[in-house]
Amino acid sequence: MNVPAESTDAAPIAQSEQRARALSPGAPFFVVMNAGSGRKQVDETRAVLERELGGAGRRFDLSVVTDPRELAATARKAAERARTDDGVLVGAGGDGTLCTVAEAALTAGVPFAVLPRGTFNYFSRDHGIPADLDASTKLLLEARAYPVQVGYVNDRMFIVNASLGLYPKLLEDRETYKQQFGRSRLVAMWSALFTLLRRHRHLRLHIEHEGRTREVRSSTLFVGNNRLQLEQIGMAEAKAVEYGLLVAIAPRPVGRLAHLILTLRGAAGRLSDSDHVMSFTFDRITVARPTRPKDKRRRIKIATDGEIAWLDLPLEFRVSEKPLLLLKPEPAVAEANRS
Known part of the structure; x- marks a missing residue:
């Protein structure tokens, strides 16, 4: 992909x-x-x-x-x-x-x-x-x-990034900590650390891209539209944003300690060096959950540029025309x- x-x-x-x-x-x-x-x-x-x-x-x-x-x-x-x-x-x-x-x-x-x-x-x-x-x-x-x-997920625009899974939870916890301890990068860092050390579940997703569908299991799906942010975490695809593409990042299923190590790699600008991260570039993908009997979950929590919302499945991530x-x-x- x-x-x-x-x-x-x-x-x-x-x-x-x-x-x-x-x-x-x-x-x-x-x-x-x-x-x-x-x-x-x-x-x-x-x-x-x-x-x-x-x-x-x-x-x-x-x-x-x-x-x-x-x-x-x-x-x-x-x-x-x-x-x-x-x-x-x-x-x-x-x-x-x-x-x-x-x-x-x-x-x-x-x-x-x-x-x-x-x-x-x-x-x-x-x-x-x-x-x-x-x-x-x-x-x-x-x-x-x-x-x-700019990018869109369904009808919701984003200028920096959009995500689902663990990342929206990180943002929610960060806002809680900021209300208690003030707005600073240090508070954001400690908030992320405490969230990552707690137990979290993995999502099973079907990602359709260029006529092919792949099943992905991950704690989060992160879609970037910001070269600077992608460069800072060490993604080789960062420059793709300047060529009309978005960048998708999904960590492979790992435990809490390994997830924390991945986060530290990202903070050090070396995320793409890890074998536990899947990434690809695209201009349009569709994301859905595998269908199950009696599964009534038709909506999913999304974060776009730090703002939380619930969107209907399936999700379509795309570059705005x-x-x-x-x-x-x-x-x-x-x-x-x-x-």
Whole structure:
């Protein structure tokens, strides 16, 4: 099931200079921000927007969402305003927030921009967008919009990754620990350690790819759409994302200690060295469970960019035919900024 990225004739989307799109002169910015990270961060963001955008004579509107259940609706309304006024929809937050706002931008057909405000910021870092708030805000005034790849699982979009099995459980436990001990990478690491040391079950999945079906038994199925994240865990297929493909990773059935060792390999950037990991690239796969008598489980828990949802089986993972137009640095600068 391996599909080497080098076999495709497609040029990397991120390096397609000819497809870059300049913004309309004076295009307004419609910023949607998740207030979950605290009032201080909201006030800081507003002050920088007023100084950098207002100071440059550019119109902007900041919508602060205090209830996460209202984020999607707020993003859709802002996207419609951006479409009417020939403007840009901007997401301010972590990858989960950015994905929700990006989906609204993609649906409305308007350019999307990012103000990174999360813990890991894989999406912005992969595209060379500065983590510094002042720098990322200044970028809005000079950047062009480049088409970038997004993925879908059924009708749910993801910009970094999607997964089922143990990985969503890791994310749920991480949020619980963050609420108790604060948001930091150290808290995330300890949370993952405690989750991995607990007992977990393996999934039996049927994965259909290019007309062939393979039965896979694994604790988790992880689908990556982020070159930086895939490189950090040491996946040889990481560059495939630039050629219109997604990367699937599934650890083979192992015990808790072996699973912990796999995780440590990933943290050290050596996951693909292990014989206990199956991986392949694809543009579309279907994932189902083997049918059993009296089996009424038709839904399964999914994580997309850190957000949990229940989706109907079978699952279809695919690359979106329509790219997202992202404001980002010029290709050479973006590559130099990746970290």
